Amino acid sequence: MMLIAVVTAFAAGVLVILSRQVNGRLSLNTSALESSFWNHIVGALVLTAAALVFGGLRDAQVTQVPWWAWLGGTGGVVFIAASSWLVTRIGAAQTALLIIAGQMVSGVVLDVIMGAPGSPLARIVGVALILTGMWVSRAPKTRIRP
Amino acid sequence: MSDPTPDLSPHPLSFLAAFGAGGLLSLMVLFNGTLANYGSLLFSSWVPHTTGTFAAMVALMLLRPGRRLKVRAPLWAYSGGLSGAVTVMATSYALNTPLALSGTLAIGLAGQMIFGLIADARGMFGLRQRMPSVRDFAALLLIVAGSLILIFLGRG
Structure with missing residues (x-):
């Protein structure tokens, strides 16, 4: 059971990269924004089909949702367009690493703003390591093989 | 900055864009996670994909980005959203x-x-x-x- 869970979690990470790489390839022929459009419409169609088969949309309390929670999709358009643009320029590993760094650091900032409990020492050490890593990576020279 | 050829080391602009995209991702996790409090996990992924489709259509009509190549991309290149949906x-x-x-x-x-x-x-x-x-x-x-x-x- 645990093995299936680990494989699934690992596969989710692999799929993030796969999706980014494929969207990046599409942006080479079209544009980063158009590749983001196709990513969203294909995802929407797949999820609508899944909803028709398995259900899961009917019982949502649509009127109760705070207005700002509807903005995730618009943010997603910018996010996928930016990812497609980035992966063709700095590669899959750098893109993933820097996005994770930004996500982790901003996650700590959000937690502090919202007063979420957590260890201050771990937060300081974690953010310091990430910023040091970014500083190391920022220095020039990324060797590539033709 | 004016060099049109793609840079091999992380360019300051790409560097900032990637870090900023990570920050945007944190907000999306918060927004979409909030949706999950009012409906199923499917609902919390269906809403951003559907609203995102319309947002992207509006953005395409307003910004009208040109196509980089006249040639059509291979069909599989349109499947990024498929693995995205499976990821969820x-x-x-x-x-x-x-x-x-x-x-x-x-x-x-x-x-x-x-x-x-x-x-x-x-x-x-x-x-x-x-x-x-x-x-x-x-x-x-x-x-x-x-x-x-x-x-x-x-x-x-």
């Missing part, structure tokens, strides 16, 4: 196992880094091939270590 399902499955949020994030991070390095080294899916330098690996170790500390020790 895989993640929500893993979250409900003993791995919970920390384990799912940490293992997903490993999956991203390992497959990212393979995709770069092979130049997979028609993108440019690139080999990581020692410096890249040092940066990777530092950022992954910092992320793991935040994932496992940073929350109360």
Whole structure:
């Protein structure tokens, strides 16, 4: 059971990269924004089909949702367009690493703003390591093989 | 800045854009996670994909970005949203196992880094091939270590 869970979690990470790489390839022929459009419409169609088969949309309390929670999709358009643009320029590993760094650091900032409990020492050490890593990576020279 | 050829080392602009995109991702996790409080996990993924489709259509009509090439991309290049949708399902499955949020994030991070390095080294899916330098690996170790500390020790 645990093995299936680990494989699934690992596969989710692999799929993030796969999706980014494929969207990046599409942006080479079209544009980063158009590749983001196709990513969203294909995802929407797949999820609508899944909803028709398995259900899961009917019982949502649509009127109760705070207005700002509807903005995730618009943010997603910018996010996928930016990812497609980035992966063709700095590669899959750098893109993933820097996005994770930004996500982790901003996650700590959000937690502090919202007063979420957590260890201050771990937060300081974690953010310091990430910023040091970014500083190391920022220095020039990324060797590539033709 | 004016050099039109793609830079090989992370350009300051790409660097900031990637870090900013990570910040945007944090907000999306918060927004979409809030949706999940008012409906199923499917609802929390269906809403952003559907609203995003319309937002992207509006943005395309307003900005009218040109196409880089006249040639059509191969059909499979349109399938990015498919693996994106499957990712949502895989993640929500893993979250409900003993791995919970920390384990799912940490293992997903490993999956991203390992497959990212393979995709770069092979130049997979028609993108440019690139080999990581020692410096890249040092940066990777530092950022992954910092992320793991935040994932496992940073929350109360």
